[in-house]
Amino acid sequence: xxxxxxxTHTFSVRPYTITKLTPYGKALQEQQLQLLRQKQQTFAxxxxxxxxxxxxxxxxxxENLRRYEEAMNIYKQIEQMYAPGGSFMxxxxxxxxxxxxxxxxxxxxxxxxxxxxxxxRAAGLGRLYEEEVATPARLRLEDLRTRSLAQAMAGxxxxxxxxxxxxxxxxxxxxxxxxx
Amino acid sequence: MAVTLTPTxxxxxxxxxxxxxxxYEDINMAAGEMVELTAANGDIDTSDQLQMFEAYQKVFxxxxxxxxxxxxxxxxxxxxxxxxxxxxxxxxLTGGTSGAKxxxxxxxxxxxxxxxxxxxxTDATFTNGETVTGTDDDGNSISFTLNAxxxxxxxxxxxxxxxxxxNSYGSMPEKAYLGCLYRGRCVLSGNPNYPYQWYMSRQAxxxxxxxxxxxxxxxxxxxxxxxxxxxxxxxxxxxxxxDYLIFGCANSIWVxxxxxxxxxxxxxxxxxxxxxxxxxxxxxxVGSLYxxxxxxxxxxxxxxxxxxxxxxxxxxxxxxxxxxxxxxxRVLMAYDRQRxxxxxxxxxxSDGTNSNYWYDLKTGGFYPESYPTECGAYxxxxxxxxxxxxxxxxxxxxDGYIRKFDESAKDDDSGPSDTAISSYATLSIIKLxxxxxxxxxxxxxxxxxxxxxxxxxxxxxxxxxYEIHVGDDAETVLEKIRNGDTAFASGTLTGPGxxxxxxxxxxxxxxxxxxxxxxxxxxxxxxxxxGQVIKGGKxx
Numbered sequence: 001x002x003x004x005x006x007x008t009h010t011f012s013v014r015p016y017t018i019t020k021l022t023p024y025g026k027a028l029q030e031q032q033l034q035l036l037r038q039k040q041q042t043f044a045x046x047x048x049x050x051x052x053x054x055x056x057x058x059x060x061x062x063e064n065l066r067r068y069e070e071a072m073n074i075y076k077q078i079e080q081m082y083a084p085g086g087s088f089m090x091x092x093x094x095x096x097x098x099x100x101x102x103x104x105x106x107x108x109x110x111x112x113x114x115x116x117x118x119x120x121r122a123a124g125l126g127r128l129y130e131e132e133v134a135t136p137a138r139l140r141l142e143d144l145r146t147r148s149l150a151q152a153m154a155g156x157x158x159x160x161x162x163x164x165x166x167x168x169x170x171x172x173x174x175x176x177x178x179x180x
Numbered sequence: 181m182a183v184t185l186t187p188t189x190x191x192x193x194x195x196x197x198x199x200x201x202x203x204y205e206d207i208n209m210a211a212g213e214m215v216e217l218t219a220a221n222g223d224i225d226t227s228d229q230l231q232m233f234e235a236y237q238k239v240f241x242x243x244x245x246x247x248x249x250x251x252x253x254x255x256x257x258x259x260x261x262x263x264x265x266x267x268x269x270x271x272x273l274t275g276g277t278s279g280a281k282x283x284x285x286x287x288x289x290x291x292x293x294x295x296x297x298x299x300x301x302t303d304a305t306f307t308n309g310e311t312v313t314g315t316d317d318d319g320n321s322i323s324f325t326l327n328a329x330x331x332x333x334x335x336x337x338x339x340x341x342x343x344x345x346x347n348s349y350g351s352m353p354e355k356a357y358l359g360c361l362y363r364g365r366c367v368l369s370g371n372p373n374y375p376y377q378w379y380m381s382r383q384a385x386x387x388x389x390x391x392x393x394x395x396x397x398x399x400x401x402x403x404x405x406x407x408x409x410x411x412x413x414x415x416x417x418x419x420x421x422x423d424y425l426i427f428g429c430a431n432s433i434w435v436x437x438x439x440x441x442x443x444x445x446x447x448x449x450x451x452x453x454x455x456x457x458x459x460x461x462x463x464x465x466v467g468s469l470y471x472x473x474x475x476x477x478x479x480x481x482x483x484x485x486x487x488x489x490x491x492x493x494x495x496x497x498x499x500x501x502x503x504x505x506x507x508x509x510r511v512l513m514a515y516d517r518q519r520x521x522x523x524x525x526x527x528x529x530s531d532g533t534n535s536n537y538w539y540d541l542k543t544g545g546f547y548p549e550s551y552p553t554e555c556g557a558y559x560x561x562x563x564x565x566x567x568x569x570x571x572x573x574x575x576x577x578x579d580g581y582i583r584k585f586d587e588s589a590k591d592d593d594s595g596p597s598d599t600a601i602s603s604y605a606t607l608s609i610i611k612l613x614x615x616x617x618x619x620x621x622x623x624x625x626x627x628x629x630x631x632x633x634x635x636x637x638x639x640x641x642x643x644x645x646y647e648i649h650v651g652d653d654a655e656t657v658l659e660k661i662r663n664g665d666t667a668f669a670s671g672t673l674t675g676p677g678x679x680x681x682x683x684x685x686x687x688x689x690x691x692x693x694x695x696x697x698x699x700x701x702x703x704x705x706x707x708x709x710x711g712q713v714i715k716g717g718k719x720x
Contacts, residue, residue, distance in 0.1 A: 112407045115434075115446030119402025120391040128394045 050173070061165060068163055075156035082149035092141045096134050103129045194563055195239050195250065198580050200226050202241075202250055204334065211567035217250055219336035224248065228357075229370075231458055235361040235386065236285075240339060242359035242368060247339040247352060249386075254285050254297040256331045257306045262287070262294040265320035269342060269385060273298065273322065277310035280330070284314075286387055290343035297335060306330035342387035350390035350399060353379055358458055362419040363439050365399075369414045369427075370458075376403045376411035378427065380440070396442040404434035404446055415506075416458045418469065428455025428471065435484070450487055453478060456504065459559065460511035462522060464541060470522050472511045475499060477524065477539070490539075494546055502526050502535055514560035516573040519585075523573065525557035532556030532578030552594035554579040590642075590701045601703070604696035606661055609654040612691055612713050619689050619716035622648075624681040630705035631676030642702035643674035646695050650688030652719050657692035667694075687716050 081088045107125040111117045194205040194214065202220035206213060223246065224230060230243040237253035257273075267273060267284045273296070274281050282298035289295075306312065308329045314322040341349035356379070357370030366386045369378040382388035383397035391399050404427050405411030412429035419425045427434040431454040438444030453473045455461060461471035467482035476491035476498040491498050504511050504526050512525040524537040532553035537546050551557070559576035572584040579595055591598035612620025625648070631640030647667035651657040660667075669684040697704045 114444070115404070115448075116402065116440055116444070117407035118405050118409075118411060119440055120400050121402070121440060124392060124394045124398075127392065131394060 053173070064165065071159055072156065075152060075159065078152040079149060079156070082145050082152060084145075086145075088145055088148070089141065092137075096137055099137075100126065100129045100134060103133065189566060192564070192566055193252065194561075194565070194574075194582075195232065195234075196576060196582060197224060197230055197232065197241070198226055198558075198576065200224055202239075202336070204250070204252075211565065212570045217334055217336055220248070220250065223336065229458065231357065231359050233360050233366075235366060238386075240359060240366060240386065242356050242370075244355045244357060247356065247368075249286075249335075249337055249339045251286075251297060251335040251337065252333050253299060254333055254335065255282055255300040255306070256295055256297050256333075256335050257282070257312065257326055258293070258295045258328050259312075259324040260293050260327050261324060262289065262291065262296075263322065263324045265316050265318075265322050266290040266294065266343060267296065267314055267322050268317040269387065271314050271316055271322065273312050273314040275304070275306045275310045275312055275326075278304045278307045280304040280306045282306070286337075287343045288337065288340075290345050294343075295337070297337070300330070339386070341389055342385075348390065349388050350392075352389050353377075358414065358417050360417040360419045360425070362417075362425045362436075363422045367417055367419075367425065369417055375413040376405070376429075377401060378403070378414060378417070383439070396439070398441050400440045402440065404429065404432075404436075404448075412454070416455050416461060418455075418461055418471075420463065420467065420469075426469070428461065430454045431474065433480075433487075449480070449484065453487060456511045457506055460513055462513040462515045462560075464515050464522065465517065465520070470513055470515075470539075472504075472513060472524065477537075490544075491546065510558060512557050512560045514562055514573055516585075517562055517564075518572065523560060525560065525575075527556040527558065527578070529558070552592055552599045554581075554594045555583060555592060590703050598700070600698060600700035602696075602698040603704070604694060606658075607693040607695070607709070609657050610691045610693075611654070612650075612689060613715060617719050619652075619687055619719055620691075620713045621716040622684055622686045622691065623712045623714055624683050625709060625711040626681050627673055627679045627709050628707040629673060629676050629679065630707050634676055640676040641705045642697065642699070643672055644695050644697045644704040644706065645672045646670060646693060648684060648686050649692040649694070650686045650690065651692075652689045654690045657688075657690045661692050661694050689719055 080086050104125045107128070108117065108122060111119070111122055111125075116122070191207045192205075193207060196203045196214065200222050202217040202224065203214045204217055205211070206215045209215070224241060224243045225246060226243075228244050230241065232239050232241045234240075237251075239250040239252070241248040241250065266287060266289075269284055269286070271284045272281055273284060279302065280300060281302045282296075282300045284296060284298040286297040287294055300306075306326055306329065308326055311323060311325050316322055339352070341352060343349070353368055353371040353374070355371050355373070356368040357372075358368065360367050362380070364383045365380040367378060367380050371377055371379075379389065379401045380399060382390075382393070382399045385397075389399050391401050393399060403411035404414070412432045412434075414427050414429055416428035417425065418428060423437070425436045426449070427436070432451050433449040433453060433455060434446055435449050436444055436446045440446075453475070456472040461469060463469055469480040469482075470490075471478055471480070475489060476495060477489075479488045479490050481488070495501070508528060508530065510525075510527050510529055512523075512527070514523050515521075516523055520541050522539040522541065524539060525534060526536065527534040532555070534551055534553070534556040536549040536551065536557070538549060539546050554577060555575070556578040557575045558578055560573065561576070562573045563571065565571045575583045575585075577583050581593075581595070583593060591600055593599075612622070627646070629641045629644070632638050634640060647661070648669040649657050649660045649665070650668050651660065668686045668688075669682075671682065673679050693709065695704070695706060
């Protein structure tokens with residue numbers, strides 16, 4: 001394992017050397033020696049810390065990317081649902097058609113009760129439903145679909161805009177390094 | 181102070197069809213004076229069934245494949261090219277030179293040469309060569325050039341969908357023999373290919389027959405039946421104001437209440453009684469419907485009470501006796517407002533032979549009549565004319581004349597000559613004694629003829645003849661009278677007032693009296709008859 005340039009910032013590790021022991025007694029000398037040993041130990045474990053940080057950063061970034069893609073997929077599914085011909089309109093259309101069958105049947109029953117089953121009113125029941133119920137419902141649904149699609153697209157755009165990649169905190173690393 | 185009133189009146193015209201011609205009462209001429217609508221000559225077939233009804237100041241003629249309009253209100257303008265944006269019904273057109281304006285009612289074509297009929301709202305009239313402009317329903321500019329001066333009504337033209345555009349205004353039945361106006365809709369029926377079907381135009385638009393429309397005024401067609409059945413053959417359309425429309429069918433009667441496109445309903449009034457024909461019905465002054473049905477004459481009381489068979493008591497075999505056939509006979513009924521009764525006419529169309537009944541609403545009695553064949557009734561109409569002298573029950577007769585019942589005339593007009601009226605009355609058969617096995621003997625009879633004293637201000641009856649029949653039972657006496665057997669005694673009475681006693685010695689258990697007069701230029705009336713009867717012997 002060796003140090004590699006990471007990012008655009010470079011820092012070099014300066015060797016700590018003792019050039020002179022101060023003449024203030026042995027106790028002080030021992031204290032300084034202990035400190036020096038500690039610094040030397042820290043210096044020796046730095047590469048593994050950085051490596052760990054890199055690993056964690058990479059994992060965090062991958063996780064972040066996975067979540068991002070997952071969210072994007074959800075947004076796309078929402079958009080597809082509200083797109084022309086999407087599942088939202090297919091469902092609504094099926095509901096309207098089921099409603100048409102019910103209303104035409106009900107209308108026919110009313111015509112039979114009124115003795116008007118044998119008139120052209122019967123043939124016009126489907127069209128009457130289209131004019132009075134289905135078309136207004138479709139217009140309302142189309143309006144809802146368009147607004148929902150716009151909201152989904154706006155949500156996706158905002159999500160893209162808000163995305164932030166996670167990198168190693170260079171400031172923290174520099175601070176740690178300065179203490180060594 | 182002298183007060184001068186200038187009443188504003190509505191105009192009425194009598195329109196009549198006969199001999200393949202249309203005639204109308206011209207309001208610019210004297211009342212009762214009729215002129216021919218020459219454009220219609222030969223355009224209809226009066227040897228076929230023809231019905232006409234009034235709507236929107238027009239007469240709609242329903243005569244099989246001859247569906248026509250006689251238009252008495254619209255002005256007519258014509259062009260060689262109506263342009264790319266033809267006018268819609270209700271658009272306002274303005275003459276570029278004359279300044280004349282009209283509200284468009286009907287257009288014969290939506291491309292190329294066309295005639296436009298509309299109600300002119302200005303004194304100025306449209307002139308030849310001027311450019312007519314307007315704006316159609318879609319906001320497009322209308323512009324075309326006239327190829328003739330405007331022509332004034334009346335007009336005669338084919339009854340078609342607006343502009344003859346079947347894509348936008350649907351199709352009318354190819355043939356129809358029945359028609360009426362109901363709730364502002366023109367109603368047709370009697371299509372030989374679909375005799376159970378009725379057709380209604382758009383409300384307030386006789387030119388729109390597009391049944392696929394769904395609004396409350398939309399055209400509509402249909403039949404009268406329980407769901408899944410075809411329905412009975414429609415024989416007549418009977419509208420009562422805008423309240424209901426009765427479909428008189430061959431063997432049933434149905435009623436449409438309200439509008440079929442706005443909450444209306446069709447119900448069966450009766451499933452066993454049918455109505456004979458297109459004109460064999462009438463309403464009286466209170467709104468009860470009378471009609472010639474499957475078993476005779478019926479009344480449907482106002483408010484749809486149970487149907488009453490009013491002829492069954494007195495004439496239970498009326499239909500068998502008269503035996504009218506829809507293919508050879510016409511049965512007509514009309515309410516006479518002046519005489520408060522109903523005239524029922526059964527006429528054989530081929531020769532005018534007829535059998536008629538007067539149903540008197542005051543007495544509830546039926547009075548059989550027959551008219552000269554020239555006077556055989558082909559149509560009846562009570563014409564509520566503005567001029568009271570022409571206000572009467574009119575009879576369209578076999579010989580082409582329109583006749584009425586004249587209280588002052590004593591003979592029937594039968595064309596070139598008059599025909600004496602043959603009239604008779606048989607009084608109820610009288611039982612001469614109170615004991616069943618004994619006879620009575622008449623010692624004298626006294627007649628009081630109508631008119632009071634001879635001369636004076638009251639009109640006097642003419643003379644009459646009488647026959648006295650006697651017998652041991654009532655039916656024998658009646659049979660003698662009906663058979664025309666020689667009477668026990670007979671004679672003639674003259675002059676008004678009380679006559680000399682007749683000292684006849686008729687003997688029998690029952691007495692029958694027949695009074696009659698067949699002399700030309702004579703009518704008769706009688707107030708009462710009194711007599712003296714004594715006991716006779718036992719009936720042998």
